[in-house]
Amino acid sequence: MNKSITDELFAILDTVVLEHLNDCYFQVVGNVPKWFIQFYPDVTSEENKINLQTKFPFLENFLIDAEDFWHDNIPQPLKSGLWSEIDMSGQECHLEASAVRLENKKILLIELLGVAYEEKQSLIQKARQNSLTHHYLLKETQKKEILLHCILHDVAGQLTGINCCFALLAMENLTAKGRDRLEIGKRQSIKQEMLIQEILKAFSAEVKSLEDFTVDSAQAPDAVRCAREVVEALLPTFSLNKRILQLEPNIDLAQDWKVVGENSRLERVLFNLVENAFRHSPLGSTVTVDVNQDGEFILFTVDDEGPGVPEDISKNLFQKFSQGREKSGKAGLGLYFCRITVERWGGSIGYSTRPKGGSCFWFRLPRAVLQAQAGNQN
Incomplete structure (x- = not known):
């Protein structure tokens, strides 16, 4: 790019380019932005030497750091941070300096921030609020x-x-x-x-739900094992009340069923869903717990043969204190626990109506093995 165009471009961007000479003195390189003339009105050409500390006392300590920076020949720029000065007309100017080294020359850039400063201040204020x-x-x-x-x-x-x-x-x-x-x-x-x-x-x-959980496949809970233990724990209750509880028999045990989460809380999520199905299942009906591979996720389902959930209630099933019309059982907190736990682990949970009648409660959790691999890649 033509040097004159570059010089003009920096001036348009409200950035003054200065070359460090010796001690505290600098020399302007290229065109001088209008705002800089309000501090140094005699600087109209590259022949003038400038002592920046007379007008910008903020730079005194920064220039000490910049000298070490130039000596070490570090490729990345060194930023001064934001500061403000009042020019000859009484206007407040928000500035930021950057030290760089180009072709063995010690270069200092001073930028008038303007709108950029206001945006940064607005973001800082919003963050504080x-x-x-x-x-x-x-x-x-x-x-x-x-x-x-x-x-x-x-x-x-x-x-x-x-x-x-x-x-x-x-x-x-x-x-x-x-x-x-x-x-x-x-x-x-x-x-x-x-x-x-x-x-x-x-x-x-x-x-x-905000406590630690694992994404390491070596320590992560096994989805099928958790499902089996919940089924075995609730099987006597179902049998005593003349209902059938089963784990889907066609699950491929050779697959990797490790999921993101924590073992005891995963069992409680399944326990709540199966217990919910029990309370709404008629005599002689069957509740089936199934676990399936679903891409990068593991899908859990609990199917029952009950009356299903009315559409107006299904939208709020996983909210705190949500209950069905019959309000059988508890205070509407079990499904709420399931939702906040599953979502904390990066999963999702929902309800659907089975084609042949009854309810299907499901939730997905990320596969722990994929999470661990992603962590290693990062």
């Missing part, structure tokens, strides 16, 4: 969690007293009807205790 908002929300969440635990602690204490009263009543000489009513009260008390535990689990799950 977002940080303050984050800390505020974090404190508010902590306050609510403390309040929630205090309330539940008080309620649990009252339930303990009620249970003691029930235990004492059971020792009394009650009529048959009285004992029936006592049993009803005890069952309701147990349900209330379970509700308290479910609420505590849901809120602690939000914290738990």
Whole structure:
């Protein structure tokens, strides 16, 4: 490129090019930007020598670092950082200097930032505001969690007293009807205790889902093994209540089934989905747990032969305290735990209606082996 064009280009970009001579003196190279003349009005040609520290005291320490930088002949530029000066007209100028070495010459570039500075300041301000908002929300969440635990602690204490009263009543000489009513009260008390535990689990799950998990295939959970253990754990409950629970028999055990996650929480996700299917399955029906390869993911499915989920409810199934119309079982927290856990691990979760009737709850998790390989490549 023609030198005159280059000189003019730097001036248009509001950048002055200076060559270091000796001590504190510099000489302008090329055209002089208008803003620079407001600081050094006598500098109109390359013949003038300039002492930058007289007008830009900020550069005093930077030039010491720049001298070492030029001596070491480092290829990347050395930035001074942003600073501001007031010119002869009283206007504030936002500047940044860069030291470079070209053809054994010590070059200093000083740029008037203008719009770029305003954009940087705006981004910094937004970042600070977002940080303050984050800390505020974090404190508010902590306050609510403390309040929630205090309330539940008080309620649990009252339930303990009620249970003691029930235990004492059971020792009394009650009529048959009285004992029936006592049993009803005890069952309701147990349900209330379970509700308290479910609420505590849901809120602690939000914290738990942020804890460490593994992408290393050597330590990652095995999808099929987790599915088998959950099926074996719940099989007696299904059999006792005349329902069938099975693990899909055609799973290829020779495949690698390692997924991103943590073993105990993965089992709990599967446990919640299978237990949910149990509560909505009619007598004699079958619930099937299946695991399939899905590209870079492993797909888990839990199929049941129940009535399915109404369309207006299915949209909010995985929200906190979401329940079906019958509201059978728990407080609508199990599916919420599943969602925040699976999404934390980089997966997705959903629901679909089976063509032959019933529900299919599914979730995908990244394959741990691919995650580990990607980490090694990076």
